[in-house]
Amino acid sequence: MQVTSAIDIPEKPVVHSGRSSARAAKDIRDGIAARELWGHLGWQDIKQRYRRSVIGPLWITMSMGVTAAGLGFLYSQLFGIEVDTFLPYLTVGFIVWGFILGCLTEGSDAFISNEGLIKHLPAPLTVYALRTVWRQTLMLLHNMLVYVVVLVLFFGSISKSGYVLSPGGVGQPGLSWTVLLAIPAFVALALNGAWVTLLFGIISTRYRDIPQVINALTQLLFYATPIVWPVDILTQKLGPGDWKHLIVELNPLYHFIQVLRAPLIGSEQSWHHWVVVGVITVVGWTLAFAAMRNYRSRVSYWV
Known part of the structure; x- marks a missing residue:
């Protein structure tokens, strides 16, 4: 892909060499500062994907809308749940899951797919990671149009205090000013992405089987995560103190989805979701920084 001259490119090549914490930190700082570059590249990815399409990126919105509507009506009948409250729950779950899935699958392939740019463009490696996250953010924003439509249609149901996600489930507080918590929730999600x-991305450049493993695991993670089924159903089947609840609680994706989904549908907020997300954010960035410090100099050779 050719980058237009409107993008400012550093005059001196960025040297990806040596195991140094200072160089790793500089790579991350310079990558964040080059927002015009990764912003342009991410937007070009979206335009390229839907080039010569009549409605362009709106296909993202239409695809999400059809999927959410179809599965929402199907699973609401299977579980005996009111579609008025279940469809917003499932729609937001799908939107957040799409962002997480994109960061996992496309993120593991980020440096491999940017082989040509890494070898010829003098830019920090962090640029290619941010390009992926920005691309997923743009797709999420397109999908949020579906959420707006669902919100307009079912606002009365999910704004009512005490509404339930499943028969006999816990009453939810309903939409309120807490919807603003979705902003820091998405920031946390993007930081983790x-x-x-x-x-x-670094590990996958060395071990090319990693993207395939992640693709295979995401199928299992999807069904093990409360996206198309409410946690209330599991509680009613097993009882509130059953150890099998750990299947949900030990799933980190559940906590990431819940911190963003709960405020958007007026669901009950729980502090422990934020604690889990915060701990994973710190641990994850520690591991990522260690990988950058030790192996960033080898990425250009491994790709």
Whole structure:
């Protein structure tokens, strides 16, 4: 891909050499500062994907809308749940899952797919990770149009205090000013998407089986995560104190989805979701920084 002259490129090549914490930190700082570059590249990815399409990126929105509507009506009948409250729950779950899935699958392939640019463009490695996260953010923003439509249609149901996600489930507080918590929740999600892309992207350049392993595991993770089924159903089947609840609680993706989904649908907030997300963010960035310090100099050779 050719980068237009409108993008400012450093005059001196960035040397990816040596195991140094200072160089790793500089790579991350310079990558964040080059927002015009990764912003342009991420937007070009979206335009390239839907080039010569009549409605362009709106296909992202239409695809999400059809999937959410179809599965929402199907699973609401299977579980005996009111579609008025279940469809917003499932729609937001799908939107957040799409962002997480993109960071996992495309993030693990970030440096491999940018082989040509890494070898010829004098830019920090962090640029390619941020390019991936920005691309997923643009797709999420397109999908949020579906959320707006669902919100307009079912606002009365999910704004009512005490509404339930499943028969006999816990009453939810309903939409309120807490919807603003979705902003820091997405920031936390994006921060984690960045370290996931850096860490798995570096590992995948050395071990090319990693992207295939991640693709295979995401199928299992999807069904093990409360996206198309509410946690209330599991509680009713097993009882509140059953150890099998650990299947959900030990799934980190559940906590990431819940911190963003809960405020958007007026669901009950829980502090422990934020604690888990915070701990994973710190640990993840520590591992990503260690990978950058030790192996960033080898990425250009491994790709």
